[in-house]
Amino acid sequence: MARLEFFFDCSSPWTYLAFHKIEEVAAEGDAELVWKPILVGGVFNAVNPSVYEMRANPVKGKAKYHAKDLRDWARLYGLHIGWPSIFPINSVRAMRGCFVAEEQGRLPAWSRAVFEAYWGEDRDINQDDVLRDVAERIGLEAGELLEKIADPAIKQKLRDNTDELIARGGFGSPTIFIDGDDMYFGNDRLQLVRAALAEDR
Numbered sequence: 001m002a003r004l005e006f007f008f009d010c011s012s013p014w015t016y017l018a019f020h021k022i023e024e025v026a027a028e029g030d031a032e033l034v035w036k037p038i039l040v041g042g043v044f045n046a047v048n049p050s051v052y053e054m055r056a057n058p059v060k061g062k063a064k065y066h067a068k069d070l071r072d073w074a075r076l077y078g079l080h081i082g083w084p085s086i087f088p089i090n091s092v093r094a095m096r097g098c099f100v101a102e103e104q105g106r107l108p109a110w111s112r113a114v115f116e117a118y119w120g121e122d123r124d125i126n127q128d129d130v131l132r133d134v135a136e137r138i139g140l141e142a143g144e145l146l147e148k149i150a151d152p153a154i155k156q157k158l159r160d161n162t163d164e165l166i167a168r169g170g171f172g173s174p175t176i177f178i179d180g181d182d183m184y185f186g187n188d189r190l191q192l193v194r195a196a197l198a199e200d201r
Contacts, residue, residue: 001030001031001032002029002030002031002032002178002179002197003031003032003034003177003178003179003180004022004025004026004029004031004032004033004034004176004177004178004193004197005034005036005176005177006018006019006022006033006034006035006036006174006176007036007038007161007165007170007173007174007175007176007177008035008036008037008038008111008173008174009037009038009039009040009041009091009095009173010091010094010095010111010114010115010118010125011040011041011088011089011091011118011125011173012040012172012173012174013070013074013081013119014070014073014173014174014186014187015115015173015174015187016079016081016115016119017073017074017077017079017081017187018174018176018186018187018190019111019112019115019174020077020079021077021187021190022174022176022190023108025190025193025194025197026197028194028197029193029194029197029198030197031178031197035098035102035107035108035111036161036164036165037095037096037098037099037107037111037158037161038095038158038161038162038165038173039091039092039095039158039159039162040091040172040173041088041091041092042159042162042166043162043165043166043170043171043172043173044172046166047166047171048171048172051172055088067083073187073188079119079120080119080120081119081120082119082120082122084118084119084122085122086124089118089124089125089126090126091125091126092126092158093125093126093131093149094114094118094125094126094131094134095158096148096149096154096155096157096158097110097114097131097134097135097145097149098110098111099154099157099158100140100144100145100148100149100154101138101140101145104140106138106139106140109138109139110134110135110138110140113134113137113138114134117130117133117134128146131145131146131149132145132146168181168183169183170183170185171185172185172186174186174187176189176190176193178193178196178197182196184196
C-alpha cells in the first residue's frame with residue numbers, strides 16, 4: 001500500500017480544493033492517507049518569501065485570472081469559495097486544533113469545518129467564538145479544544161510538521177508526497193498523484 005502524505009494549511013483556497021478530493025484520490029489509489037497540518041506562513045518565511053512580494057505588487061492580469069481560475073475550480077468541485085474579508089489570516093490556532101481533533105479521530109471533520117467557516121462563511125478562524133462554533137459543529141468539546149491549542153506539546157507538533165515540510169523541499173500548501181520522496185504541489189497536480197498511484201498498483 002502506498003503512503004500518501006498531505007501537508008496542508010486551511011488558510012489557502014487551493015488547499016481547500018485539494019482537501020476536498022484527497023480522500024477520494026487516496027481511496028482510488030489504495031493508499032494510506034496521512035494528514036500533516038502545517039503553518040504555511042512559517043514555510044513562506046523560511047523558503048518562499050516571493051509570495052509576499054507577489055501580494056504586495058500583483059500583476060493585474062495574473063490576479064484577475066487567478067480569481068477566475070479559483071471560481072472555475074470551485075464550480076467544478078461543487079464548493080462555495082468566496083474571498084474572505086481578512087486575508088491573509090492567522091491560522092495558527094485553527095491548525096493547532098487539527099491535532100486536538102486528531103486525538104478524537106475528527107481531524108478531517110475539523111479541517112473541513114474550518115475551511116467552510118473561512119472560505120465559505122467569511123469568518124475569522126483566529127477568534128475563540130469561531131473556533132468554539134467549529135468544534136461544536138463537529139461534536140468536539142469546545143472548552144477542551146481551546147485549552148489544548150495553548151498546550152506547548154500541541155504547538156510543537158505544528159512546528160515539527162512545518163519544519164519537516166521545509167526540510168523535505170516543500171514551499172507551500174498543499175504539498176503531497178507519495179512514499180516519502182515523490183513530491184507534488186498544488187490542487188492542479190492531483191491528476192498526477194492519481195496517475196502515480198495507479199502505476200504503483
